[in-house]
Amino acid sequence: MNDEAAIPGIDVEPVTAWFTEHTSAQPPLTFELIAGGRSNLTFRVQDQAGGDWVLRRPPLGHVLATAHDMGREHRIISALAPTDVPVAPVVGLETDEAVNGAPFYVMDFVDGIVVRDAWVAETLSVDQRAAIGRSVAATLAKIHAIDPDAVGLGELGRKEGYLARQLKRWNRQFELAAQREVPEVTTAYERLLTAIPEQGAAAIVHGDYRLDNCMVDASGEVIAVLDWELCTLGDPLADLGLLMVYWTEADDP
Template identity: 40%
Template sequence: MHTVPDGVEVVATWDEARHLESPPLLVVDAVTAFLDAQGVGRGPLAWQRIGDGHSNVTYLIERGGDCVVLRRGPRPPLPKSTHDMVREARIQKLLHAHGVPVPEIIAVCEDEAVLGVPFYLMSRLDGTVITDAIPSLLSSVEQRRATSEAVVDALVALHSIDVTRGELASLGSPDAYLRRQVERFRGLWEVNTTRNLPAVEWIADWLDRNLPASQAASVVHGDYRMGNLMFAPQTPARILAILDWEMATLGDPLADLGYFTATYSEAGILTTPLELTPVTRAPGYLTRQQLAERYRSRMGLDLTPLPWYQALALWKAAIFCEAIYTRWRRGERPNDTVFGPSLETGVPRLLEMAAQHAGLASTPRI
């Protein structure tokens, strides 16, 4: 934990921040005052950044024996309707009331004068996020299978919630969700790229022509993958919390299943920039087909059009990864020495795999 934070990312006071070229992510005295107002801890605070997210930013805050997690958006300016921390906190509150495993929301700050952007505080949970190492307690073949099953079952539980009534119904309209997704991301490409990749438009045309009819409406997480799940630190494998609700809305549940299975690491399948939990390539974890079959057997949906949803997922991923790549090329991600530069070839690879799911045998120059 850092006890004397400084530099561009964290400063002690807003007065120090005035001398920086870009605004800091954490201002210690401002956060301390907010914690005072919420009755969280006493005395000086210590902070530690959690994860290496490429969008929103999360910090573990310790103060006088109390631990909370602070989540905020990236530095301004923020694109319209993105990084909405107030909405993200509200969604988790609503889902918590429906039994969805999410962290407890402690406080929400809408006053941008505090940190420059809205943020919220949530409870700290004692669990494990599985990425490039298998937790020892979940390392047996049996527990690897149980881990995969728990991931599917949590998704089924989320998609089984009735979204036609109550406050959840106000989160958005599921009608024409898929068409809106294609139109929205198609429009984002031109504003987020500096290069010509014809496959983007070519795949968009295919998606538009082959739009499936949605079979159900549900809460759609939007980034459902192993890296956004926290597991309890004991056996059997159990999901303690589903994290990162930034893109959640109401829509077609198969969009989540398509994204989850298309980005899930499996032995023998080529890697992509979204392979963030490579351990599932190891023996014992379910395959993509087995994951889909478990979901189908519990939800009763026809998975014949699943390849369309998988193509959509990777095509969308290529577009938002291109935005990261463009920011890196412009020097807006000075500390990114790995992910940003990898997207020069990573984005075309995502498009190639999207085309494969679409069953498109030949592609224009990626």
């Protein structure tokens, strides 16, 4: 798909020129939206010679302050690349909004399986599913074992008070986006503020760690952790808690 009007979020001509300058891409290029919505937009970019990349940019329209920082996400993935945490190889970052209307960064495309829907899970054998579960857990442990200072991420965020910061941040984001009053949210926010557990040692926190943010191969091994836009420093148990939230059983109400 090369029709600029059919690909909101991609200014085809200048983006193609960027790829020609920074990669081995041979135009014309095709752009396919593979993830979008209110989160960052993710496009698969292919050329006529078999080149395959991924472009990430902020969502279209109104973007809340402090959200969707492409430079920050690029920095995190680049810092983790030399470690044993699997991430997609980064190609480059473009901060000049004149190129595509917003900053973006590009990675090499990683060919794997993303278990985002039940029908995908149903194509996997019991052994594959078990292997995926083990690898997802082991990969999370690898993330939390990284010394932030050793990989240049020691200033990514404050190490203390993670849960309080998260509560205040998301409550503020809700207030900015809300179009009507929802008193239940205020009640829940105030209740949670009074029940924050004591934090242990700080670690790199992915912030949205779940099965469909892990790309796996046919053996069930995680080959790339995706969507680092919420990553910061804080309580690693928050990642574990979120992962467990998404663990559902067929007979759950």
